[in-house]
Amino acid sequence: MPEGIVVVTPQEGGRVRRVAYEMVSLAQGLAPGAVTAVTFGPEAEATASALGKYGADQVVALNGPAYQRYSSDGFALAVQALIDHVDPEAVFFPATAWGKDLAPRVAGLLQAGLASDCIAVTRGSDGRLQAVRPIYAGKAFATVSIQSQRQLFSIRPNIQAIVEHGRAGTLLPFTPSVDPSAFQAVAVEVRSQASDKPDLTEAEIIVSGGRGIKAPENFRLLEDLADALGAALGSSRPVADEGWVPHSYHIGQTGKVVSPTVYFAIGISGAIQHLAGISGAKYIVAINNDPEAPIFKAANYGIVGDLFQVVPALTAEIRRMKENA
């Protein structure tokens, strides 16, 4: 009888991403069975104790030469081999760009069901796992269970609190019997954009601008607010399409999906395609000079006003509060 959960932790930028800790915390809360985390790359072994602290009972470190750089088909074969070895009830992937590439490949190899971009996973009254995932661009939420023997889920970042379990996370020796020379595609170089701002998909606070900012140079107002708040910067799609900000800022159905605690939507009308990317935000603060803008229907707090007056005043007030704190 399959038992336990395998958590496939992301290899992005050579460090453990916060979503890895979130996934092992979530998996630990869904026991019975061991939580086995798999890590890749040069730092793989070093991450074992960190993952143990948040709920991994055992950690498989795939740190051989074949796993230093990402290969879609190669990593999928390695994960498949690990799943066959551990025989878990379920497998968690991060719903990041990396996880969205890997999870369907593994599901295909295993002929297993995959629930993608889940915002909750619980155990149903029948004892099976069930997940909640947004549908219709975030307009509705479906509760799904997977009927195949292996159940695969990709988990949206920032939906689960990190819970300390204070374990060590023992290393489980495992070498997948896959032939690295047969990997069909391997990333040859990864270029990360240098930034002192938090990653959009992991950020607690996001300051996001839309076409209401009118010109690229005006984005500086949002940068000042983001600096004062320690926030990441985002945008609606037209702002990125115009080249006012990098495409990595683009949030929504065709951009990044974010789940911050606070999302500032500034000069953004609130089109359904934009809302699809922010349905996981706990609080939405809208600043817009049109009281009829659809964003106010989605927002928890709204300021009807000219962003060119409201944003500098907000930034100044936040700076003043921080100085007096």
Ligand SMILES: Cc1cc2nc3c(=O)[nH]c(=O)nc-3n(C[C@H](O)[C@H](O)[C@H](O)COP(=O)(O)OP(=O)(O)OC[C@H]3O[C@@H](n4cnc5c(N)ncnc54)[C@H](O)[C@@H]3O)c2cc1C
């Ligand atoms: C297939 C498809 C996929 C798409 N995917 C995405 C996606 O992933 N993400 C996305 O964002 N969009 C996406 N879009 C585009 C989407 O439909 C909207 O066109 C877009 O989100 C609108 O961007 P906006 O809110 O910045 O601009 P607008 O709709 O032009 O809104 C600008 C807002 O700024 C306000 N404003 C103007 N001046 C001021 C001021 N001085 N002070 C305060 N407020 C002011 C206005 O009242 C208005 O509400 C997609 C569209 C399609 C067809």
